Amino acid sequence: MxxxxxxxxxxxxxxxxxxxxxxxxxxxxAQKINNAYKLRISETNSAVTIDGLLEEAAWKDAEPARDFFMVGPMDTSFAKVLTEVRMSYDKDNLYISAICYQPNARTYAVESLRRDFAYTKNDNFLLILDPFDDQTNGFTFGVNAAGAQWDGLIFNSNGYDLSWDNKWYSEVKHYDDRWVFEAAIPFKSIRFKKGIKTWGINFSRLDIKVPEKSAWAKIPRQFNVASLAYTGNLIWDNPPPDAGTNVSVIPYVLGGLTKDYQNNTSTKFKKEIGADAKIGITSSLNLDLTINPDFSQIEVDRQVTNLDRFxxxxxxxxxxxxxxxxxxxxxxxxxxxxxxxxxxxxxxxxxxxxxxxxxxxxxxxxxxxxxxxxxxxxxxxxxxxxxxxxxxxxxxxxxxxxxxxxxxxxxxxxxxxxxxxxxxxxxxxxxxxxxxxxxxxxxxxxxxxxxxxxxxxxxxxxxxxxxxxxxxxxxxxxxxxxxxxxxxxxxxxxxxxRTDYFKINPKLNYLFFPKGGKILNHGPVFSSTYFFNRSFRRTDNETMLGYKFTQRSQSTLELWASDNYIRLQRPFDPVNTGKGSLGTGTVHVWKAGGFNYVSKPQKMYTYSFSGQYGGYFADGNRLNLAGDLGYRFQPYVNIAMSTSYNHIVLPQPWGVTNFWLVGPRTDFTFSNKLFLTTFVQYNNQQKNINLNTRFQWRYKPASDLFLVFTDNYYPSPFAVRNRALVLKFTYWWN
Missing domain, CATH: 2.40.160 (Porin)
Incomplete structure (x- = not known):
């Protein structure tokens, strides 16, 4: 060639x-698709107390948003489960209330009281906010039916990042026929364009017991509810008030102990102080500063069995x-x-x-x-x-x-x-x-x-x-x-x-929608990925054909088969344990098949399973089985177990290799301000057992006390590798 x-x-x-x-x-x-959806918001002169009771004059005077449209399982009719939303504001805060009607409101389904919950596993209400009305970037705020908060950033119209947290206030109350959400979002906590009187807005409701997903401004079911392309209009009586001087300082103090048993070093005492600051240059432009930052309170990464070349x-x-x-x-x-x-x-x-x-x-x-x-x-x-x-x-x-x-x-x-x-x-x-x-x-x-x-x-x-x-x-x-x-x-x-390659990747999905029965939709999934070197000679190819079923209960099943070709561009150990390497230029071809199943989320007991079997490098074979089990004593305890097993058969020097990755996790959410999480990970590929326990008390919005204990062990013979204990105090002042 x-x-x-x-x-x-x-x-x-x-x-x-x-x-x-x-x-x-x-x-x-093009004109905004849902331009006809308009909700008018007026300033209130009376105080609003965030208690979930909705007794203030602001709510009696506010225009309601009703007649939500169904997004799923179908998107051709009004929602069966009714929702009523009202909004108001004063010089400091944007206010929102939602009355979420349902026949038996006290039998809601949630995972826990943990912030930024899994959307599909909780009855919830969300606010979608586009304060620039550019249908590109915005914010989302909401709660699950137990009162756990959700907040995040929306980017590229419909992607969202829930890692972002900010200061706002909310309350949820339950009645026999409804649950009620009330919130105050400070103007200092969001970014918006000064002087404009129209914001993009939408409201979303998910009731997983029905099951039904709905939105105020109509959204096609193939898009998620955070899609800013389908927001309606929030019409202000006057431009939103200037947030004024917007400076936040978030200092922290930390003390901790660490000991490396593996190298038999003495215990190290750690004491640090540092701070972050947020300065609002304008209502839409922010300056963040940090001095001596510390991230010890961050949860540990989830480990994986690494069989990848990269x-x-x-x-x-x-x-x-x-x-x-x-x-x-x-x-x-x-x-x-x-x-x-x-x-x-x-x-x-x-x-x-x-x-x-x-x-x-x-x-x-x-x-x-x-x-x-x-x-x-x-x-x-x-x-x-x-x-x-x-x-x-x-x-x-x-x-x-x-x-x-x-x-x-x-x-x-x-x-x-x-x-x-x-x-x-x-x-x-x-x-x-x-x-x-x-x-x-x-x-x-x-x-x-x-x-x-x-x-x-x-x-x-x-x-x-x-x-x-x-x-x-x-x-x-x-x-x-x-x-x-x-x-x-x-x-x-x-x-x-990976560098030094040229890649093409076409994909095709198609869905059939039966008129009745338990199956909501089903259809084929096709994907093919080709890698070439700089001489346009094929080095990798994976072609996959699958078929996916989605039930009306929201459970899913996918079956798939694949054909694989790899010409190694550098030496590679197929089990990543250092036993040996396959040579550059060697060709490996195999076929595989598998399945993925996810249970319906509304049950207290949830589970998912996946498996695959087929060839592997060097004419070997690989069996992979994985599962996630969960049980919740809602809303206070959520227990989960993740397990992955790989059985790999290869010629010598590798022979038969068995990899286990086991990760039990327990979440105690005593309230939406007090959390205890224990996470254990056993990874025999890395010959490590990791224990991470994190206590968090959010004593004020966005202000926390953390106590974090981390242990790493050798599994055999069982012995401590290293250990750390950290106490960290943060305070959000503005």
Whole structure:
């Protein structure tokens, strides 16, 4: 096969980009779909007490939002379960109340009182808020039927991030025929465009016992309820009041003990103090500052059995990086991320940082971040600076163009000063441009992007191009994605586990909707992923064909079969235990099949199972069985057990390998302010047992006391590896 030259390859990429851009270019200005849905909000002169009783004059005078439309299981009629919503405001707060009628309101279904609950497993009410009326970015607030709070950021119209938490107040009361939600959301807790009198808004109700999902402004059932493309209008009598001086300071103090039994070191005493600050530059632009941050209260990552050839991804959980995180984190694709905030502070303390993010006006958003880490004398790691700039410009009705620059710089560093220690790059930089498509009705979505990296001694074949396009209707999901990543492309502050490839990935889903019976819908699922090297020679291919059934009770079953081909581009240990490696250039072909089943969520006892059996590397075989079991004593106790078993048969030197991953978890939610979580993980691939117990008392909104105990053990012979106990106190002052 003729090898493509660099110019030939660039020409191919140019034509691909032109093709995708022409496809995307059909996005035009369009009137808001649910423009006819209008709810008027007026200022109240009387005090509102958040108690769930709705006795104030503000609620008697407020215009109600009624006649919710069903979103699921069907979207062709009004909701059977009735909901009534009212809104008001004063100079400090936005108020909302919802009366959620149902025949037997005291038999609600929830998991627990934990914040940011699983949407599909709880009876709940949600507010969807688009305070720029741009149908792109917004907020969501809500509660489950027991009163647990939910809050998060909405980005790219219908994606949401529940890691974001802020200060607001709510109460839930129960009656024989209804449950009532009442809340106050401070204007200082949200970002909005000053002076405009129309916000995008929607309300969502989920009753999983019926089961029924509904919304005030009508939403097609193929889209989630957070879709800003289908919001109605909140019409203010006057522009929302200025939030005034908006400064929050969140100091913390911490004390802890750690001991490394593995290396027989003495107990270390840890005492730290630090702070975060939030400064509202405008009502829509925020400056975050941090000094000596600590993230010890963050829950441990869920472990996995690692049979992958490439680095695994674990999501960001640290609060400082989360507001407007889409500006930074969503540039690129899941395996092509020029910026991944978990690279900052990875095994090294953060000294200080600043982040400016938000909207300049209806069309422009900005994100700028600068973080400084300390040096590590024992490893020779220098102090490093991380700088990121992201700009986003809205185009057409709901699409945007984004620019990103990422710079990682070693400070006052010379490798010659640290002989015998690892050598680090002086710098690594990335620059990129991206076009994001979102049609006015959300049926067409996609993106096209270019990236280039800059590193010492690497100045060629360091480009990335990728694009995708997806079309979604009630019955069809059709999508195409392709990626091209250069051999020398480097993103030290990103997540790009694989380089030097060209990839194509078409997908097709189709749904049939029976007119009656227990099956709500069913249909085939097809996906094929091809990887090629730079000579366009196939290196990987997985083609999968499945069939999925969804019952009206919300349980799902999927059956699938796959065909796999891999030509290894570098040595690989198929069990990742160090017993041996398969050679570069060896070819591995196998077939596999499996199933996934998820039970209906409204029962106290829930479960899901999955399994697969088929070939594996080196003409071997692999059996994988996994399950999740859950039982709740609602709303105070939620018990869960996750288990995964892999039985792998390979020739010598590997032979037969059995991997177990077991993770029991218990959540005690004594109230929506007092939580105790115990999480155990046994992973025999890593030869580790991890115990993490976290007590949290939210004594005031967004202010917490944490007590965290972490233990790691050798499973055989059973012995302690390391142990830590941390007490942390945070206070949100504004």
């Amino acid at each position: 003729k090898r493509c030259s660099h110019d030939d390859h660039c020409l191919i990429l140019k034509y691909l980009f032109l093709f995708v851009f022409l496809l995307f270019g059909f996005s035009v200005f 680095e695994l991804f674990f999501p960001e959980r640290r609060q400082f990086f989360l507001e407007n995180a889409d500006l930074f984190a969503n540039f690129g694709y899941s395996t092509i991320r020029p910026f991944f905030s978990r690279r900052i502070g990875l095994g090294v303390p953060i000294e200080f940082g600043a982040r400016l993010s938000g909207s300049l006006d209806k069309n422009w958003r900005i994100g700028a971040m600068d973080m400084q880490t300390k040096s590590m004398e024992e490893t020779g790691l220098p102090a490093q600076n991380f700088a990121v700039l992201a700009l986003q410009r809205r185009v057409f009705s709901r699409s945007n163009i984004r620019f990103m620059f990422v710079n990682k710089q070693s400070i006052n560093y010379s490798p010659l000063d640290n002989p015998g220690k690892p050598v680090y790059n002086l710098y690594n930089r990335n620059i990129g441009l991206e076009y994001n498509l979102a049609s006015s009705n959300n049926r067409w979505v996609g993106k096209s992007m270019f990236l280039k990296s800059f590193s010492p001694q690497k100045n060629s074949d360091d480009l990335v191009h990728a694009a995708n396009l997806q079309y979604t209707t009630k019955k069809w999901i059709l999508s195409w994605q392709h990626e091209s990543v250069g051999e020398n492309y480097t993103a030290e502050v990103g997540y790009v586990p």
